[in-house]
Amino acid sequence: MNMFHLLHRIGLAALLLTSALGISAPIYYDRQAVEKLGPGVNERITQIAAMLEERPGGFAVGAQERSFWDAVGQTDAGKSILKKADTLLAQAMPVLTDELYLLYSETGNRTEAQKVMFAREDRLVCLCLAECIENKGRFVKPLEELLDSLVSYRSWLYPAHDGNLANFHGKAIKVDLKSARDAHNYALCLYLLEGKLSAALAQKVQSRVQELVLAPYAKDVLEEGRINYWKTATHNWNPVCHAGVVGAALTMLADKLDRALFVERAMHYIENYYRGFTPDGYCSEGLGYWNYGYGQYIVLSEVIYSATGGKIDLFANPKGLAAAVYPFRIEVIDQQYPALADCDLNTRPQAGMMAYVNARLGLGDLHWPLGKELSGRNSLFEFLMFNQMDLARPVLTPRLMPDQTQLRTWFANAGVLICRPAKDSGYSFAAVLKGGHNGEHHNHNDLGTFIVVLDDTQLIVDPGRVEYTKTTFGKDRYTIRKLASYGHCVPLVAGKQQKEGPQSIAKILRRQFTPGDDTPADDTLVMDLKSAYPVEELQKLERAFVYSRSGGGCLIVTDDVEFSTPQSFETALITYGTYTRTDTRTLELSDNGKTAIVEISSGGNGIEISDQPIEQTKGSPRRIAIAFEKPVKKGQISMKIWPK
DSSP states (O other): OOOHHHHHIIIIHHHHHHHHHSSOOOOOOOOHHHHHTTTTTTHHHHHHHHOSSOOTTTTTOOOOOOHHHHHHHTSSSHHHHHHHHHHTSOOOOOOHHHHHHEEEEEEEOOOHHHHHHHHHHHHHHHHHHHHHOSSSSTHHHHHHHHHHHHHHHOOSSSSGGGOOTTTTTOOOOOOOOOHHHHHHHHHHHHTTTTHHHHHHHHHHHHHIIIIIHHHHHHHHHHOOOOOGGGGGGGTTTHHHHHHHHHHHHHHHHOOOHHHHHHHHHHHHTTHHHTTBBBTTTOOOTTTIIIIIIEEEEEEHHHHHHHHHTSSSGGGGHHHHHHHHHHHHHHOOOOTOOOOOOSSSSSSOOOOOHHHHHHHHHOOOOOOOOOOOOOSSSOOOOHHHHHOOOOOOOOOOOOOOOOOOSSSSSEETTTTTEEOOTTTTTTOOEEEEOOOOOEEEEOOSTTTOOEEEEEEEEEEOOOOOOOOOTTTTTTTGGSSSTTTGGGGGGSSSSSBBOOEOOOOEEEEEEEEEOOOOOSOOEEEEEEEGGGGOOOOEEEEEEEEEEEOOSSSSSSEEEOOOOOOOEOOOOEEEEESSSSEEEEEEEEEEEEEEEEEEEEEEETTTTOOEEEEEEEESSOOOEEEEEEEESEEEEEEEEEEEEEEE
């Protein structure tokens, strides 16, 4: 059966079989097709179906459950929702035009269309919750107008995920991050407001959810296709899309075997997501994408947990537990986190998901208490989850526990070291040292880079992500200096930057961590960076880090380089602050009232110091270059950094 035959069957026949909340006969489950997926799949689907309630709905608490919604209305969050909803009613509904959608394909700009999309999603969630809380029908008409506009638009994808406009022109149907989340929100909206929305609109919403999300996914998994490549992805798309798709299926589909098919296939494919983390739980996508991807893994887990009455707890899978503690372990000091990969300099862990992990693992971290909150992710499910979730469950113990109060965290599989001052040392000077390779998820070419943190300020930085455009994820990604090695605290060798790809790897030559009992607790990490540079004359490039906890703490970064013929060589410091030269070989870096001193030595070779913004844009960080005055066959540049 081809795609459009299947969609025709679902889109038309389903309308004849639709009840207010679901489909009264199986549409997606096909025993013969499932048998082709391998032994045990049918058995697992049958077992899951036996765990499900007869009626779909999952976590939903309909507006008719007044004890719940009246209680929500008395909370600060509930009052805030009603106030915001009143404000939204006074504003015109944001309209997604074709011109906005096409802006990405024409200019590469993805921001303008997404602003409107986010505003429309936010409006839907707010008005739906407001009607559930107030229960007077005041928000129904504007909500119906909005919901009809949302489901009627020709493509539910982000324009950046429809680069060839196949979805826009109706030539293909695939599922992306947005359409999956939308499907779940729309299904929940129907469930929460059962009997309040018009029957015709409810039928239209169900038909469109099936046409644009559930049917394409079911076809893909039953035929083991590649239309929705993210099924086998090892990055955030996998859990984000699965959370939305499975959530919609569990909320909308009447037949238990249909629902069970979606659950079983999601559990099968989520195994790929675990492989995106190193065995010690390091998330190469960065903290921002842990918030997004792992956060939606938690949502997927809770969707399934609720639907199966607690019989399936995906979060308890040991393969995913190491990743659960990543943000706890990557914390440097004082709620400071490195902006590695594509995340913002001030990215912090998402409070609700951290509280969830904190509770499930019994960590007792007072920074992350479990509380009721309105999620900032435009998600009806997350609102329901955080406002009625009971986490009185057995405490889970991952193989690696958080160690943010310890002297160091060493992600051995990723080559990333977090160096912290000793507890009660009286100073707050810390460092992040990064090895790894240049083929990581959301990769920056940054082998050997480092970050220096003083109190609550990152003085020497990884500059973080850029605003996403068509270039950001295209073949010209590393022409963006902030993402290339030029924008990181790494060498420029014979005028060449680091090359991308997993073959560019920081080989760890030596590491030594002294315990700090009777000797200074120094951390030494030495890495070979030669493979990252496309320079035939390069014979040796080793970068050595020594982080000392003596005195007020210091970091020494030393580059040893050798060429077959004399070549240029420079290293760099990246900062959002300012710097001054106190003499020919000493700098002071300052930001937010904090200052660090940088003392430079070069083994007898003359050096030149210069600086410029990385990008010619407002607020760009500065690159301070420290270069040999003349080409060298062999040389060493060492920088000693300590707080003033």
